[in-house]
Amino acid sequence: MVPLIRKYAFHMILAGHRFGKSGQKRHASRAYQLALQVYKGHGWSLAEDHIHYTVGRQCLNPQQIEAACHALGALLKPDYLQTAAQQTAYLNEFIQVHQFLNKHREKEIKTSTSLPVLPLPVIDSNQIRVLVDTKDPTENICPPVSEASHVTFNDDEVHHAKWANMEEKLVQSAFGTTHAMFRPTNLLFSNTTNNTAHLQTYCDDLISLELPLTNPLRIPVLLCDIRLVWNFSGADGNLSNLLMTNNNPLVTTYILPRIVLNPSSSHKVVLNVKPKAEGMLTIEGVAFDLRPVNVEPSAAVVGLVSSVSGRVMLSLQGPRLNATQQERHGKVYASDKRLSIQVGPRIYA
Structure with a gap:
């Protein structure tokens, strides 16, 4: 039957x-x-x-x-x-x-608990781009100063390979040969770069992440107090900012006050952190307050605004490997360490 x-x-x-x-x-x-x-x-x-x-x-x-x-x-x-x-x-x-x-x-x-993982917004982790050694967004220099590296999120990544090839030729011309461990200087990392090694930066250098946030609903949603969630491993042990504010002596976290995600749309935001000590900084996710957009003004005055504090975790996957027969027959992916940054000692100008 x-x-x-x-x-x-x-x-x-x-x-x-x-x-x-x-x-x-x-x-x-x-x-x-x-x-x-x-x-x-x-x-x-x-x-x-x-x-x-x-x-x-x-x-x-x-x-x-x-x-x-x-x-x-x-x-x-x-x-x-x-x-x-x-x-x-x-x-x-x-x-x-x-x-x-x-x-x-x-x-x-009787104590604060961990932030829950929320289904909104949707973040495509493989589209995240990381920019190291950037200018502090709170510094207003007049007239504006252009950094020597002049690397921004608006740069066309097609030209990065040309600059890497030029740098390799310069090293070969200066020293007569290129070392086997030579790696071109790169400040902007994405899913098109080689991310098998940890990113390198120094104390007091700003780290910026460009994240694509997607709202799959037909209604707008409001995100407030958006910040990166990180874990820092240094000489004093492990430290996380999951339930902490930006007042931290080891890592400064910059908070984006608010952003409205329109219905069925995507929006790119840039979030920043600045390490203050040597160690390993790992970006684990994004924390925020999720609120509905259509809130009555009277409710906001008396503190009756409905909101929930939560986070979205980030998970990266490198390109699929097919060099060996085992890799071709199975699903083997390379490691992607874009979100793991090795912080070195402070460099004084």
């Missing part, structure tokens, strides 16, 4: 509805999640949205609040069948549930 999988899922939905009506929220959540295993990934987007939203509502209790956050977070996705009004309701519900979760954790643990 052929198993009737869709009929089973439909009856599990009916059972979950009946359990919810009778106050058995745990059984209702279990029934809906069993049905989701059948509908998920088969194009039944409306059924998936209904299940996720219902599970999020059924799990609104201290014991299952994390499951509610996960279910409501799955609704914040690019879906052509969701209206702007629906996505606004989903976003507000998601923020309110996360606020409830944070209050519950603070009540239980």
Whole structure:
């Protein structure tokens, strides 16, 4: 006999509805999640949205609040069948549930907890570009000074290979030969450069990251207090700024006050950090406050603005390798160390 999988899922939905009506929220959540295993990934987007939203509502209790956050977070996705009004309701519900979760954790643990990982905005980590040894954005020099390297994010990377070839010829002309370990000077790193080695910089040199932020929803979202999340390993041990402000003696973190991401659009932002001590600086993600754009002015005055503090983690993958037979038969990728920066001693001018 052929198993009737869709009929089973439909009856599990009916059972979950009946359990919810009778106050058995745990059984209702279990029934809906069993049905989701059948509908998920088969194009039944409306059924998936209904299940996720219902599970999020059924799990609104201290014991299952994390499951509610996960279910409501799955609704914040690019879906052509969701209206702007629906996505606004989903976003507000998601923020309110996360606020409830944070209050519950603070009540239980009595201390600040780790920032949750949020589904918005979407960041394509492989499109991140890193620029080292840049000018401090807070310095206003008049008349403006052009750095000797003159490397910016607006440069055309097509010319970088020409400059590297010219530098190699210059070294060969000066010393008669090119060392086997020769590496051309490069300040701008992207997915087109060789990133198998750690980036090198020095104390008090600014590090800038250009990140493409994408809003997949049909409604605008507001990001406030945007900053890089890093981990610093030095002589005094490991230190992270996940729950800290920019007042740090080892690494200065620059904060972007706010940015509005328009519906179904991408926007590039530049975030900066400045190491103050020797060690290894690893950029792990981006932290921010997520808020809906349409907030009543009276609510902002009395402090009733709905927002949730969270982060988006960054993960890089190098190009696929095919030099050996094993690499060609399997999926082997090179390491990408764009976000791992070795900080050397301060250079005095």
